[in-house]
Amino acid sequence: MERRSATVMDRGRGLAAGLEGLVVAAPGGPKQASYAPFDGSLVGEVPVCSASDVRAAVDTARAAQRHWTSISVAERRAVIRRFRRLLLDREQDVLDLVQAESGKARLSAFEEFADVVLTADYYERTAERHLRPRRRKGAAPVLTRTTEYRVPKGVVGVISPWNYPLTLAVSDALPALLAGNGIVLKPDAQTPFTALLMLRLLREAGLPADLFQVVTGPGPDIGPVLIDQVDFLMFTGSSKTGKTVARQCGERLIGFSAELGGKNPMLVLADADVGKAAAGAVHACFSNSGQLCVSIERIYVHTDVYQPFLAAFTAGVRGIRVGPGPDWDIGMGSLISAAQVERVDRHVQDALAKGAQLLAGGRRRPDLGPLFYEPTVLAGVTQDMLLAREETFGPVVAVYRAVDDDEAVALANDSDFGLNASVWSARRGEVVGRRLLTGTVNVNEGYAATWASHDAPIGGMKDSGAGRRHGREGILKYTEPQTVAVQHLLRVAPTPGMSNRTYAHIMKGAITLMGRLPRTR
Incomplete structure (x- = not known):
């Protein structure tokens, strides 16, 4: 067992080598070590990002997002489809690195792997359906054509924990990307390399290099800076920390979704x-x-x-x-x-x-x-x-x-x-x-x-959270609903020469008539 465990650790260290270069950080700064739970050995080191590093990461993702939102959902889907295939091809590498960083059993690591594959497959197949414009009932039949559009939030911050370094680092990011957003991810300080491997695979799949950024370092130091910069936050962690994060998001009036503790x-x-x-x-x-x-x-x-x-x-x-x-x-x-x-x-x-x-x-x-x-x-x-x-x-x-x-x-x-x-x-x-x-x-x-x-x-x-992941809710939360109503022929106001009293009388009659029409579900 010791030899097999050492082999996993050796492969994990080999996979981690070089990934630290994907972190957005100024050169020459301090490093943060990641240790393997199995035996306490060093997995690797990543930069400790500064506040300016975090702001630079958000600025870079925001600039890339402006182009990303202009391309079709079909083109975004193609990137996620290629990512899924790469993930399947790299299964053994992914499992080795997850085990090396988190210390979990092989089957538990596989459950993470399977979840990401299935999440990628689900949102790749359903994103266009969830995001397509939807006709809504207008102010006046025939005269008003009303459409609900879905507009990306902008840059989504993702703060992920150590217990599921694969699933919780990337599964929430995939629908956000498909919805047209940029991502800045802060993985837990104990498990940064699995997230970085996912970033590498996404870039190999054709994701624009600047669109998805990773920052590393202590959560209390860089988490608040990230929240101050992004347009929406996805957080997974303890209920105590979640309440602090929610207050910070509330002060900026940005959206927030969280899965927190449970008993x-x-x-x-x-x-x-x-x-x-x-x-x-x-x-x-x-x-x-x-x-x-x-x-x-x-x-x-x-x-x-x-x-x-x-x-x-x-x-x-x-x-x-x-x-x-x-x-x-x-x-x-x-x-x-x-x-x-x-x-x-x-x-x-x-x-x-x-x-x-x-x-x-x-x-x-x-x-x-x-x-x-x-x-x-x-x-x-x-x-x-x-x-x-x-x-x-x-x-x-x-x-x-x-x-x-x-x-x-x-x-x-x-x-x-x-x-x-x-x-x-x-x-x-x-x-x-x-x-x-x-x-x-x-x-x-x-x-x-x-x-x-x-x-x-x-x-x-x-106390177990706010918002939802998965399903329609799991992608629409990364968008803002925008209503566009096109009015034809008549304005929703008195016509030239019509008195306000006459207009009000006509409108009351129309409203009364509409209230008597058969209801449609």
Whole structure:
């Protein structure tokens, strides 16, 4: 395993070499190192961008965007189509670099890869349909021709996190590009090279070199500068930071979309297939080492099936193979950082100290690497424990009994978050799911069913976000609606020689008549 892990790291370092030159930064400035979670080795260094670097990146993208918006959607689609093909050709390279930077298991890296391919395919096929001008009812039948157009925002800022360095760096940028915008991306400081590889592939696919810019450096330093310059912001990260970003966007009156934190519930109803629910829960809780905004952190199980579910679930958790490297049978990889390991362990130890029962895991695994932690299951979690309400964002889940559907729904909704939920049932899943206050609900699946339904919007309620990605909403948010109304023959005003009183009388009659006409849907 060590040799295979080293091979992944060697290939990752090789792919990272030279990519730092794609960052917009003045020469000779400070550098920022990126380290591999698997073994703590150096992946590479990127520039620490200054405020002037960020402003230069936005100015460059803005100048390029003026030409980009003038070309047809069909020409933009051709670029994204070529990018998709290049991505498929470079699958192994992409997976190696994602693993080297993030420490995730191979299957979790592949889920990212597949999502970007599918997102590119969806928006390449549907962009013209979403963006085409639409006729609207005019002020007066026949006399007014009214059309809604979609105008690009200009330059879109994208701030992406470390947990999905591929998907969250490029999947939000693709519809923005197709809508006619320029992009300035700030990837997380821990995972910059995957984003830079995507930039290289987009340029190989024919994207104008200046249209998509990448800036790197600490978020608190360059994030506010980016927000001050762009015309729209897409942010993925914590709810706390998201609220700060939203305030900054609000001060400038620019649009803002965000996917934020979650404390996502799973409900296992009395009529659920216990074996399938337990297997689904294993993947839903521990994919990407639990470092997934939509992963499950709370499970409410009907008392009639609680014991058989718990037995099957804990057996499945204990069977997860944890480790580094590219083997496809490794079920869970590393956490991203020492800070993340400390947060996970603090939640677990706090719960145990206050009386929770440890059913599986609960330990660091330094024998596997510096940042590994066992997949962990706890019962008896109470509201005074950190684990009960705070997002852990790691491989830890709490399991609870529920006496009936009503109690399970009430407990699931008792949260400041509302991102994702999962319901397992033979017959009542959709009915119960619609009672949950979350942006997405998966029935007999953990999170992938909604995430992979690219034609449908996803996002959060409450503290879990604002706006949506995917679907029609995921591309139109990068545009401004513009209404153009062409008036024929008569003005919407008194004609020359007509008194205002006569005009008002005629208009009232016309309005009354229009109100009596049959309604059309």
